[in-house]
Amino acid sequence: xxxxxxxxxxxxxxxPHEAPQPPPPVAxxxxxxxxxxxxxxxxxxxxxxYPVPDPAHHDPNNPNGASPQPVAPFFMAMPPPPxxxxxxxxxxxxxxxxxxxxxxxAPQPPPxxxRKQVKMACTNCASACKRCDEARPCERCxxxxxxxxxxxxxxxxxxxxxxxxxxxxxxxxxxxxxxxDQSEGTEAPSEQPAAVPPPPxxxxxxxxxxxxxxxYPPMSYVPAPPDGQQHTEGANGAPPAMPHxxxxxxxxxxxxxxxxxxxxxxxxxxxxxxxxxxxxxxxKPDSTSAPPSANGASASSDPxxxxxxxxxxxxxxxxxxxxxxxxxxxxxxxxxxxLPNGDxxxxxxxxASQAQQPPPPPYTSHVxxxxxxxxxxxxxxxxxxxxxxxx
DNA sequence: TGCCTCGGAATCTAAACCAC
DNA sequence: TGGTTTAGATTCCGAGGCAG
Numbered sequence: 001x002x003x004x005x006x007x008x009x010x011x012x013x014x015x016p017h018e019a020p021q022p023p024p025p026v027a028x029x030x031x032x033x034x035x036x037x038x039x040x041x042x043x044x045x046x047x048x049x050y051p052v053p054d055p056a057h058h059d060p061n062n063p064n065g066a067s068p069q070p071v072a073p074f075f076m077a078m079p080p081p082p083x084x085x086x087x088x089x090x091x092x093x094x095x096x097x098x099x100x101x102x103x104x105x106a107p108q109p110p111p112x113x114x115r116k117q118v119k120m121a122c123t124n125c126a127s128a129c130k131r132c133d134e135a136r137p138c139e140r141c142x143x144x145x146x147x148x149x150x151x152x153x154x155x156x157x158x159x160x161x162x163x164x165x166x167x168x169x170x171x172x173x174x175x176x177x178x179x180x181d182q183s184e185g186t187e188a189p190s191e192q193p194a195a196v197p198p199p200p201x202x203x204x205x206x207x208x209x210x211x212x213x214x215x216y217p218p219m220s221y222v223p224a225p226p227d228g229q230q231h232t233e234g235a236n237g238a239p240p241a242m243p244h245x246x247x248x249x250x251x252x253x254x255x256x257x258x259x260x261x262x263x264x265x266x267x268x269x270x271x272x273x274x275x276x277x278x279x280x281x282x283x284k285p286d287s288t289s290a291p292p293s294a295n296g297a298s299a300s301s302d303p304x305x306x307x308x309x310x311x312x313x314x315x316x317x318x319x320x321x322x323x324x325x326x327x328x329x330x331x332x333x334x335x336x337x338x339l340p341n342g343d344x345x346x347x348x349x350x351x352a353s354q355a356q357q358p359p360p361p362p363y364t365s366h367v368x369x370x371x372x373x374x375x376x377x378x379x380x381x382x383x384x385x386x387x388x389x390x391x
Numbered sequence: 392t393g394c395c396t397c398g399g400a401a402t403c404t405a406a407a408c409c410a411c
Numbered sequence: 412t413g414g415t416t417t418a419g420a421t422t423c424c425g426a427g428g429c430a431g
Contacts, residue, residue: 164407
């Protein structure tokens with residue numbers, strides 16, 4: 001499942017519709033744009049992205065009292081922000097159970113990454129209610145040997161002549177962002193902290209989903225020209241055209257990324273650390289990127305949300321008995337091994353196709369290539385996580 | 392226990408509506 | 412005419428439940 005999804009999503013991200021976009025060009029840090037030195041002379045003490053595991057510390061995500069997973073901490077030697085600079089974004093929330101730095105916004109549940117749908121699923125995927133992709137045959141049909149039956153369904157024509165009630169105009173006080181937001185499907189206004197100042201004129205706006213905070217000088221701040229050089233600012237005293245638009249992220253608290261059990265981060269939406277999947281699934285960053293828990297913990301995690309089931313949807317071939325009977329009688333159709341709803345039978349005939357799928361790279365399925373930079377390769381190694389290559 | 396099924400939330404998309 | 416809103420159509424996530 002997860003492998004299938006990750007594969008599908010990865011292929012979708014490589015489709016012509018959603019060609020992965022490279023991250024925005026990174027302006028390399030110019031060491032002396034100010035009168036003083038920035039960054040201040042090092043070396044900096046290593047800043048761990050999460051606390052060094054303490055044998056005496058019991059991870060709250062390991063309810064059995066197990067010690068934290070021995071994941072090597074990665075550290076970031078980060079200079080403090082340059083004088084007069086402010087981060088345009090706040091840093092992600094800390095891992096559960098850890099305090100907030102003073103002044104940090106209250107913890108919020110990380111917003112679920114928006115689901116991306118294909119325009120038209122193939123008939124096989126549609127009948128199986130499984131993820132499809134734009135390619136024909138799609139990944140799933142290829143995987144299950146249904147390539148020949150992987151065709152687009154026929155989208156039903158929308159009913160016409162349906163009358164509607166009076167429109168409720170959305171609140172467009174915020175300079176008319178409602179429409180654009182709706183069409184874009186983003187919830188940026190509610191996700192961006194209100195304290196984040198807009199970039200000053202002349203400074204670029206970071207691409208949506210850009211993984212690291214930008215820093216801008218405050219609106220009135222103009223960096224002191226180094227060594228008496230003249231400003232290259234434009235007219236009206238605007239800041240110079242992007243001398244260096246941002247600086248490396250500064251972890252305000254020492255466990256921004258990668259702490260085992262840390263929730264998926266609202267921002268940036270990337271780079272999972274080697275997450276230790278706890279037995280009760282509490283550390284599961286996303287079920288789409290994690291293999292189903294062996295004991296069905298996810299299924300039983302919320303007993304309140306019971307679902308009713310019927311054996312057959314719309315009286316179709318819903319049950320296994322029906323499928324089996326159909327198989328027996330129609331073994332030659334679907335290339336002798338599959339029903340349109342290919343999962344069950346294909347899985348039986350190709351058990352390895354599911355069982356031996358390598359675990360998917362976490363989070364890759366949630367990169368939004370259409371709106372943000374390309375997927376950032378997940379950091380999978382235990383060694384200290386490298387800083388951004390462009391830094 | 393693992394896998395399959397399918398309910399329903401999330402998303403897409405085009406028709407209807409509205410302002411200019 | 413173009414932009415916005417609404418709602419039908421569709422996708423597919425994820426939890427319940429069954430077969431082995």
